[in-house]
Amino acid sequence: MRIYVYKILVLFVAIFFLYQFTIGHTIYKFQNKFYSSMNKKTVDEFKDKIRTEINTSLKKDKILNKEDALMLNQLFNKLSSEIRNAK
Numbered sequence: 273m274r275i276y277v278y279k280i281l282v283l284f285v286a287i288f289f290l291y292q293f294t295i296g297h298t299i300y301k302f303q304n305k306f307y308s309s310m311n312k313k314t315v316d317e318f319k320d321k322i323r324t325e326i327n328t329s330l331k332k333d334k335i336l337n338k339e340d341a342l343m344l345n346q347l348f349n350k351l352s353s354e355i356r357n358a359k
Contacts (some may be wrong), residue, residue: 329335336344
């Protein structure tokens, strides 16, 4: 019985290290990349970029071309009809 317990413990330790060296390490790298890219300075730069793009688009006479306007109109009509029918 003691040998069985030792074998099970060794198996679990081996599986744990195998996981950590393969999948766990990959997840850790992605997690670090995500958190390092989302620092406060980057988020503020992204917000400023969005604000400048919105301001430049508001200064234009037409923001959308005719095809995009028709497509958005159809989308809004479909959404409004689904919302009315949801009651």
